[in-house]
Every structure is written in structure tokens, then in C-alpha cells.
Amino acid sequence: MKKINLKIKYRKKTGSNYNKKIRNKNIIPGIIYGKGKKNILIKINHNNLYNKIIKNQNNKKIIFNLKLNNLIIKSKIKNIQKHPYKNKILHIDFIY
Secondary structure, three states: OEEEEEEEEEOOOOOHHHHHHHHHOOEEEEEEEOOOOOOEEEEEEHHHHHHHHHHOOOHHHEEEEEEEOOEEEEEEEEEEEEOOOOOOEEEEEEEO
8 A cells, every 4th residue: 555645734614614715725624534533624735635646546545644733644535525627626534
């Protein structure tokens, strides 16, 4: 399995208005979740994520080392929501 390092940040707010604002700044909202673990709301730079996913077409077999401040979370992509006709990611779900 391939491992990819990716920097992420906490996302404190939720809702469609907030998500639209950050998407306009080229930031993707997302979440990290797992059974019996607390959900973590995140945001990621679109270009960094998009380039790493496009280069690795079979992204279900990639392990992401998500760097959140000094914490590293190993996870996989659970779901990616894409815009219907633009090459843009709208939301991403990671599972750990």
C-alpha cells in the first residue's frame, strides 16, 4: 500500500454557508471518523489533495498520514464528493 503525507487543519464551523466560503478560498471541508472514536472536522487545501488523488487513481488503497498540528492520523478515504462537471472536490470523508 502506498502512503501519502497530507497537512490538514481543524475546522471549527459547519454549515453550507461556511463551507461555500472556504471552498471559494480553495479549501475543502472534510471529516475524519471511526467506530468508537470522536469525529474530527477538518479542512484541506484543494490543490494539495487533488494532485495527490489524481496521481494515485486507486485512492481506496492509499494510506494517508494526516498531519494535524503535531498529531499524525493514519486513515483511508471513505468517500469523495465531487462537483458534477467541474474538476473540484466538494467534501472528503476519511476513516481511521
